[in-house]
Amino acid sequence: MTTKMSTLYAPTLKEAPGDAEVVSHKLLVRAGMIRKLTSGIYTILPLGLRAVNKVAAIVREEMDRAGAQEILMPTVQPGDLWRESGRWEHYGKELLRFEDRHGRDYCLGPTHEEVVTDLVRGEVRSYRQLPLNLYQIQGKFRDEIRPRFGLMRCREFIMKDAYSFDADEAGAEKSYRAMYDAYMAIFSRLGLRFRPVEADSGSIGGSFSHEFMVLADTGEDTIAVCQACDYAANLEKAEVRGKFDPSPEEGPRLTEVPTPGAHTVEEVAALLDVNPTQVIKTLLYDADGQPVAALVRGDRELNEIKLKNALGCAELRMASPERVREWTGAPVGFAGPVGLGVARILADQELRTATDYVVGANKADAHFRHLCLGRDVAAKIEYRDLRTITAKDPCPRCSGPLGLPRGIEVGHVFKLGTKYSEALGARFLDEAGKERTTIMGCYGIGVTRVVAACIEQNHDEAGIVFPPPVAPFEAVVLCLDPKDETVLARAEEVAAALRAAGADVVLDDREERPGVKFKDADLIGFPLQCVVGGKGLARGVVECKDRRSGEKTELPVEHFAREVALWRRAVWCGWGLGTGDGVEECR
RNA sequence: CGGGAUGUGGCUCAGUCUGGUAGAGCGCUGCGUUCGGGACGCAGAGACCGCGUGUUCAAAUCACGCCAUCCCGACCA
Numbered sequence: 182m183t184t185k186m187s188t189l190y191a192p193t194l195k196e197a198p199g200d201a202e203v204v205s206h207k208l209l210v211r212a213g214m215i216r217k218l219t220s221g222i223y224t225i226l227p228l229g230l231r232a233v234n235k236v237a238a239i240v241r242e243e244m245d246r247a248g249a250q251e252i253l254m255p256t257v258q259p260g261d262l263w264r265e266s267g268r269w270e271h272y273g274k275e276l277l278r279f280e281d282r283h284g285r286d287y288c289l290g291p292t293h294e295e296v297v298t299d300l301v302r303g304e305v306r307s308y309r310q311l312p313l314n315l316y317q318i319q320g321k322f323r324d325e326i327r328p329r330f331g332l333m334r335c336r337e338f339i340m341k342d343a344y345s346f347d348a349d350e351a352g353a354e355k356s357y358r359a360m361y362d363a364y365m366a367i368f369s370r371l372g373l374r375f376r377p378v379e380a381d382s383g384s385i386g387g388s389f390s391h392e393f394m395v396l397a398d399t400g401e402d403t404i405a406v407c408q409a410c411d412y413a414a415n416l417e418k419a420e421v422r423g424k425f426d427p428s429p430e431e432g433p434r435l436t437e438v439p440t441p442g443a444h445t446v447e448e449v450a451a452l453l454d455v456n457p458t459q460v461i462k463t464l465l466y467d468a469d470g471q472p473v474a475a476l477v478r479g480d481r482e483l484n485e486i487k488l489k490n491a492l493g494c495a496e497l498r499m500a501s502p503e504r505v506r507e508w509t510g511a512p513v514g515f516a517g518p519v520g521l522g523v524a525r526i527l528a529d530q531e532l533r534t535a536t537d538y539v540v541g542a543n544k545a546d547a548h549f550r551h552l553c554l555g556r557d558v559a560a561k562i563e564y565r566d567l568r569t570i571t572a573k574d575p576c577p578r579c580s581g582p583l584g585l586p587r588g589i590e591v592g593h594v595f596k597l598g599t600k601y602s603e604a605l606g607a608r609f610l611d612e613a614g615k616e617r618t619t620i621m622g623c624y625g626i627g628v629t630r631v632v633a634a635c636i637e638q639n640h641d642e643a644g645i646v647f648p649p650p651v652a653p654f655e656a657v658v659l660c661l662d663p664k665d666e667t668v669l670a671r672a673e674e675v676a677a678a679l680r681a682a683g684a685d686v687v688l689d690d691r692e693e694r695p696g697v698k699f700k701d702a703d704l705i706g707f708p709l710q711c712v713v714g715g716k717g718l719a720r721g722v723v724e725c726k727d728r729r730s731g732e733k734t735e736l737p738v739e740h741f742a743r744e745v746a747l748w749r750r751a752v753w754c755g756w757g758l759g760t761g762d763g764v765e766e767c768r
Numbered sequence: 769c770g771g772g773a774u775g776u777g778g779c780u781c782a783g784u785c786u787g788g789u790a791g792a793g794c795g796c797u798g799c800g801u802u803c804g805g806g807a808c809g810c811a812g813a814g815a816c817c818g819c820g821u822g823u824u825c826a827a828a829u830c831a832c833g834c835c836a837u838c839c840c841g842a843c844c845a
Binding site: 192193194195196197198199200201202217219220326327329444445446462463464465475477481482483485498499500501502505512513514515516541659661662693694695696697698699700701703704712714715716717724 | 769774778779780781794795802803804805806807836837838839840841842843844845
């Protein structure tokens with residue numbers, strides 16, 4: 182049975198909704214694939230769900246191939262389990278909490294480390310049961326501070342999350358590698374241009390991780406990519422390398438100068454007529470309750486994640502203006518390292534060469550000139566890599582040139598270590614009969630976000646340009662004269678031939694003018710479009726269009742079945758994809 | 769959480785400043801003409817103008833409160 186547009190619930194819109202900002206959001210709504218229920222929460226309509234399911238199917242295949250087993254965990258989770266892991270207190274407001282009728286605490290699962298670890302600790306008691314990798318594809322809820330951009334950052338979304346359990350470090354490495362490889366296979370098969378990048382492991386915790394970024398100018402993340410070697414890292418992670426030799430401690434003496442009202446680096450630099458590179462920013466932080474100062478050059482950006490990692494603290498917050506006054510004795514804007522009473526002072530490594538800088542004097546409306554860190558600061562200074570990398574910095578691996586493209590995070594793999602297995606007591610007996618803690622990894626793919634990212638990367642003026650593996654239907658047959666039984670019958674034959682060639686097909690049999698069908702086909706972004714109408718049939722041809730290239734090919738009605746299979750393969754090739762029939766693989 | 773903006777038929781918006789009969793386009797229903805890149809004509813249906821309170825003879829319009837949605841920001845001294 183051919184799916185027919187005449188009965189499909191796919192309400193397309195000529196105009197974009199007023200509340201949509203980004204292109205994937207606008208197009209998903211216009212193409213009749215999603216509708217908003219409330220902020221950050223969407224209903225997925227038939228066409229949207231088909232795209233989501235296509236992504237899910239490929240994810241499932243590759244996960245199974247990698248040896249993971251599918252399960253389905255509950256969305257509602259007991260608060261007590263989250264207390265055991267310590268995250269009931271630490272996860273914050275993204276965790277939507279509520280009580281049942283008995284007043285017991287529950288939450289909607291934003292991720293499932295607790296539940297899966299609870300599951301495994303009950304049954305896995307022997308090294309013989311390891312390794313184990315369990316995954317699910319399921320709705321997640323995260324009460325985002327500010328949901329936005331349609332399916333890109335919403336509160337309720339569909340995610341594939343997998344969790345690996347291993348007996349030892351080597352096994353955990355292997356599991357991690359298997360997932361990394363599976364993710365490479367998944368995103369390649371989906372027809373996306375993407376990069377795996379080194380990443381910080383963030384709040385989930387753990388020691389090592391990679392993100393999978395779909396390259397798109399509208400991405401929320403910036404990544405550092407080497408143009409010479411294969412180094413790629415999230416901007417927050419990318420290391421800055423270079424030679425930073427201590428410089429001779431000489432030069433003019435430290436001098437206090439009045440700088441009334443000059444709070445920012447720009448104001449101070451302008452007032453003293455120096456370059457911002459000659460100013461040191463002193464940033465004050467509260468690190469697990471301890472006062473800490475971080476020093477970077479005036480034109481640099483401090484990378485808080487690097488600072489947090491360098492300090493090894495759990496919570497890092499910028500000091501409040503009251504704290505700043507308390508620690509420095511001056512209002513915000515005049516902090517400096519000279520005589521500063523904080524627990525630790527960290528400085529970016531490039532300041533090792535620091536001579537003749539301008540810094541705050543820890544006194545209202547005053548700064549010092551001619552500061553030499555080694556000479557003028559009595560306290561110990563820890564030099565570390567603290568600043569955010571820039572496009573001007575060399576690649577930390579090979580010193581080649583860096584690019585800073587934008588990306589959308591669609592996948593993330595973590596080595597978790599024993600953080601959750603330790604907290605929840607997931608232990609087993611090894612060969613020697615000794616009790617040990619399982620080593621975990623976790624691996625996520627934002628399935629709904631993949632669909633949105635796919636559109637961000639592939640669209641044009643007319644609408645979505647779906648890669649064939651993601652499209653809700655790979656092919657559409659536009660029947661231009663549905664009232665003419667001969668034409669309609671021919672359209673059904675064309676649809677059958679496409680199906681035989683391996684494509685899933687929708688038949689546009691609506692009693693609409695041709696223009697409406699053409700517009701909708703392009704808007705929804707069916708990769709293969711075949712037009713069956715009186716005019717073409719009179720010449721004995723079916724006109725086929727490749728949505729991506731716009732190229733039109735006339736295929737003879739007579740040998741259509743054979744011709745269309747070849748044409749389909751050519752379209753997939755244009756995407757750099759093979760159709761999997763083994764005839765010819767592209768790329 | 770701070771700042772800004774918006775809320776008017778299903779959708780996109782005008783009308784609000786200057787209070788006085790609720791509008792347009794799209795979509796929808798019917799009829800007719802059209803029919804290969806979002807057709808045209810005619811006739812229709814459809815709105816507690818986000819909610820509440822107040823001011824007024826009179827409120828979509830003014831005031832206050834609330835709610836919702838979107839955008840920017842969340843401490844880079």
